[in-house]
Amino acid sequence: MDRIEDFALPLSTGAVRRLVATQPRVPLATLPTPLQEAKHLSRLLGGPRIFLKRDDMTGMAFGGNKSRNLEFRMVEPLRAKAEVLIMALELTSNSARQTVAAANRLGMRTVLVLKGEPPPEPQGNLLVNELLGAEIHYVPDREAQKRVIDEVVDRVRREGRRPMVLTSEPIFDIGSALAYLESTVEMLEQMDALGAYPDFVYMTSGGKGQAGLVLAKRLLEAPFLVHGVTVSYEYDVPPRTAQIANDTLALLGLDVRIDPAEVISFGDHVGPGYGHVTEASLDAMALMARTEGVVLDPIYTGKTFAALLDHINEGIVPRDATVVFVHTGGTPAIFSHAETIRRHAATYHLPPPRNGTK
Ligand SMILES: Cc1ncc(COP(=O)(O)O)c(C=O)c1O
Incomplete structure (x- = not known):
């Protein structure tokens, strides 16, 4: 087994995998999940390049993070x-x-x-x-x-x-951080095989999984930015994420600390509150479904994708950037909001392609 002193930063993706492998686990999820490029979506938007990390396909009764x-x-x-x-x-x-x-x-x-x-x-x-x-x-x-x-x-x-x-x-939090430390490494290896590298990683976050993304960035000394999008007013996400990341580092025996200031969290797409469907989320779901055939949910991933779309329009994410959107699942919720989604779908039209491209 590797000794702690073998883990000097920056770590390779292989070393991160070995670190995660020091923890006991039960095989349950279908891994690795696919990474797919959303080419039609990107073309319609006139950029950026967008990849979907399909963690909605982890298995076990509709999957998810x-x-x-x-x-x-x-x-x-x-x-x-x-x-x-x-x-x-x-x-x-x-x-x-x-x-x-x-x-x-x-x-x-x-x-x-x-x-x-x-x-x-x-x-x-x-x-x-x-x-x-x-x-x-x-x-x-x-x-x-x-x-x-x-x-x-x-x-x-x-x-x-x-x-x-x-x-x-505690393992609920730490297990999520370990899981998303590994998921990020998995994604980077898949991106590498495609000759691509992310500038931004977007994921819905209450702090647990995001702690893993933040850890991956720090341990690999990677330049990509982790943009967590929160869909509830319940948590102050940066300190919570940093705390979970630090608890995970302590478990792994690494002498590294994450500061809340390192954690980027956007909280302006919650709408009236957790669990409330927003118009922006419905639009984002319809856009994803009609360009890529991928189903998002209205409570988590739809809101996060709506945030990404706004960030593209506002220039926070440049059109020539490369983005990975982590689909964390939650799709059974569409059936709990069937009427709202049907009504929206009946009148929704795709926006015209930007730059007149098709
Ligand atoms: C679909 C979906 N995405 C994201 C999250 C947030 O994940 P985390 O609790 O790891 O921050 C949840 C949590 O409930 C979820 O159900």
Whole structure:
């Protein structure tokens, strides 16, 4: 095994892979995910060159970024021989769906304690959770979530089964950072094989996965800029990202520190709040779907792509740049917003090509 002192900066992509490989993991995701160039989209926009890192194709009940993270996160439940995983999450959480799928693959049951009122006909992630066989409790607030979690833990124990509560354990954050450290290296190797290199990497971020991108940039001493786009007002993303990156560096035994000032986060595409569909997100989804045949979601990736489009128009991203857009999944949400998306699609028209190109 490599010694820590073998890891002097800048690291090669191979050395980053070896670092990540020092951590225990369970193979679950379909890797590597494809990287595809969005040529029609770029042509219509008159630049930049855009590549899509298809982390919506990681597998496990429609895929997404959490399938990568679960490879690290499911180590402890397996080690502890947990039989029932119990999680408190947001109503339409993508993480919940992917975790239930992972638990099924590993022979564990799941109980979801979701915050919010389910619609009369559950759709999207809620429908998939039911199909996957999770036991689901809907509760109004965080207090009720805590209470129900305790009740379920007691009940599972009385039934003679081993429960484990997965909610905000450190590996949830660190596993995401490790996952996206690796995903970035994977992407750079794929770009290299195509003779390309990114100037910007765009990804939807609540801070966890972005910590991995920021770590990759620092450890490789890479010039690309990481532009995280947040879709919620819940977190102050730069300090959270830096904290998660530093916790991950400590775990890896590296004497490197990330400062919050290094973390670039855009928060102006949230709209009225987390989970609210915006017109810009719907336009961005339609543009991506109609040029590249790729489905984004209205809550996460649609908003991030809308941010990228604005940044191109504002000159933050020059037309001659190369951009990688990381598609983090979340696509089942389109079925929860079917009417809104249908109404928008019925009147949407692609913008005319810039520079008159076709
Ligand atoms: C589709 C999608 N993209 C991005 C994110 C944000 O990822 P992270 O929590 O790693 O910042 C989430 C998180 O819930 C998500 O579901």
